[in-house]
Amino acid sequence: MRCNNCGNDIAGGVNFCPVCGATLQSSEKGKLSLIVALAGSVVSFLALFLPFLKISLFYSESQSLSLMSGNLRTDGLILSAILVGGVLLILTGKNSKGIRNFVVGGIVCFIALVDLFNNKGRLSAGSLITVSAGIGFYLVMLGGIAIIVSGVLRNKNM
């Protein structure tokens, strides 16, 4: 690999450039962490518009609800605000332990899980109605987990 500071070719797997002494591993990992955090946020955000819940009524076609529709809309808007604010928090400040990433990713996953189970309980009160998770739920979770993973990449002690 090539040192970003002096441009010399150096062997991989070292933390410091042997020529100029610049830190390598942390900046490479920092970039990767940022890419994973941004990708996770974009996936979670786009997933807000995909079917979060699939509702099947006895004898009728199943319907799907995204987090931006009906009663779920408030939670969808809260999640969008958390994602946008979370990206800004992750991009600013020192955050060398990736704590901000863990908090943002954790909150995103937590809200998605609470929404799924709350609405499952609320909507499937009658035995004729079944409620299951849609692709939107899984993608919001995937994005949240990616943001948590980006925190692990950012944490210099891990």
Ligand SMILES: [Zn+2]
């Ligand atoms: Zn160098």
